Amino acid sequence: MDILSFSYIVQEKMLTKCCLLFALVLTYSLIPVPLVRAQDDDNPPGFLSIDCGLPKGSDYKDTTTGLDFKSDANLIDSGESISLSPSITSNTVEKYLANVRSFPQGKKNCYTIQPSPGKGSKYLIRATFMYGNYDSLNQLPKFDLNLGADTWSKIEITGNLSVVRKEIIHILSSDYIHICLIKTGTTTPFISALELRPLSSTNSMYKTTSGSLENLYHVDCDTTSPTTAIRYKDDIYDRRWFPFNWTSTGTSTPLDINNANDYLVPEDVLKTASGPDNVSEPFLFSWITTNASDEFYMYLHFAEVEKLEANQSREFNIYINGVKWNRELVVPTYLALTTLYAERSETGNTQYIVALNRTDDSTLPPILNAYEIYSVKRFSTSGTKETDVAAMLNIKSKYGVTRDSWQGDPCEPEDFVWEGLKCSNHSSDSARITTLDLSASGLTGGIDTSIADLTKLETLDLSNNNLSGQVPGFLTRLSSLRVLNLKGNNFSGTIPAQLLENQRKGVLSLSFDGSGNDTNTNAPPNDKNTESCGTEPCQDKSKKKSNKSIPVIVGSVIGAVLFLAAILFVIWIVMKRRTFRDRTTGNQTQVYIGDIEQKNRQFTYSEVLSITGNFQKVLGKGGFGTVYHGSVGSSEVAVKMLSPSSSQGYKEFQTEASVLLSVHHKNLTSLVGYCNEDANMGIIYEFMANRSLDQHLLGKNDGSLSWEIRLKIAVDAAQGLEYLHHGCKPAIIHRDVKTSNILLNEHFQAKLADFGLSRAYSDEGGTHVSTVVAGTPGYLDPDYYTSGRLTEKSDVFSFGVVLLEMITGQPAILRNEDRTRITDWVDSTVKNGDIEQVIDARFRGKYDVNAVWKAVELALACASRNSSNRPTMNVVVTELKECMAIEIGRHDTDPNNSIGMVSMDLENSLAPRPR
Numbered sequence: 016m017d018i019l020s021f022s023y024i025v026q027e028k029m030l031t032k033c034c035l036l037f038a039l040v041l042t043y044s045l046i047p048v049p050l051v052r053a054q055d056d057d058n059p060p061g062f063l064s065i066d067c068g069l070p071k072g073s074d075y076k077d078t079t080t081g082l083d084f085k086s087d088a089n090l091i092d093s094g095e096s097i098s099l100s101p102s103i104t105s106n107t108v109e110k111y112l113a114n115v116r117s118f119p120q121g122k123k124n125c126y127t128i129q130p131s132p133g134k135g136s137k138y139l140i141r142a143t144f145m146y147g148n149y150d151s152l153n154q155l156p157k158f159d160l161n162l163g164a165d166t167w168s169k170i171e172i173t174g175n176l177s178v179v180r181k182e183i184i185h186i187l188s189s190d191y192i193h194i195c196l197i198k199t200g201t202t203t204p205f206i207s208a209l210e211l212r213p214l215s216s217t218n219s220m221y222k223t224t225s226g227s228l229e230n231l232y233h234v235d236c237d238t239t240s241p242t243t244a245i246r247y248k249d250d251i252y253d254r255r256w257f258p259f260n261w262t263s264t265g266t267s268t269p270l271d272i273n274n275a276n277d278y279l280v281p282e283d284v285l286k287t288a289s290g291p292d293n294v295s296e297p298f299l300f301s302w303i304t305t306n307a308s309d310e311f312y313m314y315l316h317f318a319e320v321e322k323l324e325a326n327q328s329r330e331f332n333i334y335i336n337g338v339k340w341n342r343e344l345v346v347p348t349y350l351a352l353t354t355l356y357a358e359r360s361e362t363g364n365t366q367y368i369v370a371l372n373r374t375d376d377s378t379l380p381p382i383l384n385a386y387e388i389y390s391v392k393r394f395s396t397s398g399t400k401e402t403d404v405a406a407m408l409n410i411k412s413k414y415g416v417t418r419d420s421w422q423g424d425p426c427e428p429e430d431f432v433w434e435g436l437k438c439s440n441h442s443s444d445s446a447r448i449t450t451l452d453l454s455a456s457g458l459t460g461g462i463d464t465s466i467a468d469l470t471k472l473e474t475l476d477l478s479n480n481n482l483s484g485q486v487p488g489f490l491t492r493l494s495s496l497r498v499l500n501l502k503g504n505n506f507s508g509t510i511p512a513q514l515l516e517n518q519r520k521g522v523l524s525l526s527f528d529g530s531g532n533d534t535n536t537n538a539p540p541n542d543k544n545t546e547s548c549g550t551e552p553c554q555d556k557s558k559k560k561s562n563k564s565i566p567v568i569v570g571s572v573i574g575a576v577l578f579l580a581a582i583l584f585v586i587w588i589v590m591k592r593r594t595f596r597d598r599t600t601g602n603q604t605q606v607y608i609g610d611i612e613q614k615n616r617q618f619t620y621s622e623v624l625s626i627t628g629n630f631q632k633v634l635g636k637g638g639f640g641t642v643y644h645g646s647v648g649s650s651e652v653a654v655k656m657l658s659p660s661s662s663q664g665y666k667e668f669q670t671e672a673s674v675l676l677s678v679h680h681k682n683l684t685s686l687v688g689y690c691n692e693d694a695n696m697g698i699i700y701e702f703m704a705n706r707s708l709d710q711h712l713l714g715k716n717d718g719s720l721s722w723e724i725r726l727k728i729a730v731d732a733a734q735g736l737e738y739l740h741h742g743c744k745p746a747i748i749h750r751d752v753k754t755s756n757i758l759l760n761e762h763f764q765a766k767l768a769d770f771g772l773s774r775a776y777s778d779e780g781g782t783h784v785s786t787v788v789a790g791t792p793g794y795l796d797p798d799y800y801t802s803g804r805l806t807e808k809s810d811v812f813s814f815g816v817v818l819l820e821m822i823t824g825q826p827a828i829l830r831n832e833d834r835t836r837i838t839d840w841v842d843s844t845v846k847n848g849d850i851e852q853v854i855d856a857r858f859r860g861k862y863d864v865n866a867v868w869k870a871v872e873l874a875l876a877c878a879s880r881n882s883s884n885r886p887t888m889n890v891v892v893t894e895l896k897e898c899m900a901i902e903i904g905r906h907d908t909d910p911n912n913s914i915g916m917v918s919m920d921l922e923n924s925l926a927p928r929p930r
Contacts, residue, residue: 066085091126128211143208145176155172156205186227231302233255237289266288266382275352276353299370303365308362310391317355319382336364400446451474452476460483474498684701704760707755728821749770751794811885866898866899873898
């Protein structure tokens, strides 16, 4: 090795250490606001178990379930942690009942949770309470439990040792969950534990289209009468099945039972079944309600546990309040689970009596292995827009704001708006923050960049704090800003010119410490000691007179430091470039990899070999190289390795890495890490179990995707594109939207993938980007193809083609002799009003024709040859959600679905089937 090479290596290592040190300092200066995130451990993905009141550093593994329980000490900034008396908890099986978090201060106290997966996902949420006289007052508490802006349940403790559990199945309307305890009287709210369990996202499992479902009963019809509930690990969703010996008769089996439907009822629950005491009588159970308008859903689980002889039979019907409930006879399958439920809720009564009546031909009485009863809870979708929520959480963290009201949703409910905020669009799903008043709040440092995300802000008051540094230019991007008060701080430098121009035009009331440009008529008396901030740095005159030389010295030192830092940065940039030799041409290409190394875990090539099992399982191939299956810990991953002979693929490889570093959205594939060792370069992604959409549309998985599931996938993919176009600054154009680049996880959630052709695009500097045409035939925007002018409407065209493929089940270019484009075929066919000819026959008529028509019209609009006629992705997302609403509404009007039963048996696929 020569001296020069050795010198470069030493410099690179020193610079890397400096950068890592700077990153470490920056990290500790930006400690986040208490925010509950799904834990990353050996538990099932998305499981979150919080022992409320557990002392910090006391996390533990529950001996019964093996689940990891975390302290909430770092997850909430209010309340008191209290341990119950050992005399109370000595016989407590569940350890999390030994502590509580009590909230004597404030009327509303909240846990804000950001689970993964987020918005649109279905969760079982459980809150647990045991008073245990923790406060020695012997006053049994009463308070409200809120989910978001609405009351989930009224908590009433009836005894010191009584355990109250509230459990609900809820589809997230936001990426955030706010679970709040509301003081309603004189007693103090408290909580013992909070648990989140993600459920299967398939529509057939616990349908919640009419609202969220609050659990009343998980009943194990057990004849062996165990003393404890069956839960995780026997139940993969951690439902709690309580045994109840309804009758003195029943049956059981030691044999394994196939429970493979969406509900996955535990085998130990299914191995026992209850029957009527008198074999000639029906099997009965019931429940009551105080309000006849309450709605209920019932789920019945059956499995035959006896091997019937040739002369034996078991068949029966189900009645509710004397009205037949099932469409076909119930005949339990031997050692296999069948689940029955109704598409329509039960309502209109205060008592519900369920009777299982055997038929005249049945030689054996009816049996029931387990059942569940849920009541419908209707939550409003109102809530603050997620970008505003994230901004406020960052601001709270940045400045360490400790106001009692700064908990839960910033704007909802309206009675609990955070102090210092005003909001618009109350009771909608996009309440926006219009006023932020942080005056006299002891703020230090600079103006936080998160304020720029409050895009509907009209009034910003930061007066009378200790803020310093430059007044940032990003404030000029707040187009709705009408009042800006910066007085009483220690800013330096100049006021951004655009703010002064807005002040001059009269569209902005601007207040700052200055003599010439201060528009605040209530200026403090010492204004005579300040200068204008308009074109000169803000300085106190009295300080300036006594410290004339200090600014010069400080300025010189800062200038020198910045100059040295710039030189070091340039050297670092150079040192972070790598040379790659194309083995076929001998050419060398410089590649910048600094961002990857800073932000993600680096794997060695030997680790990649271990992760992939020496590249044993191939998932796919492309121009860049090969994608392999692998595992990092307990998580499955996909590993994309760059082929050394791929020069064009190399550029795409770098582009994709750059994009994945800068974008984060639930409908975009996530980056796990990277490998960069000599000529071995790879990117490691999350694994998508159900592969790509095209594999499900081309007949390889015939009938597995219903129209409703395809609509959901379309919404997911559209949301990913919407984020790229409208949620990124600058916007990103994908350039290769197609069905093979839409991947599906185990829950059939769709995510966009393959960003190798993506380009950044800003509509502020022009109307388009000129670039070499790239993409896939059949999906290419004809306007882009002829002009090379790239806009976000090029992605919209490609998405229109994808949507047509999902509707028709046909490829982008039909496999006929003329190689007809799908856009031309659909357009010419539906012009005659004959939409049935283009709908995928595999739907078998299970769709709302209005939803399909709307989707076809939207797809054709997206695929319009004239780009100006195409909608934006914001509009596309809205239209698709309306299609989804129409399709879901079909279940309430289709007599085959609304009054019929749905059997979840072993042959059932993703969508429910009327029986």
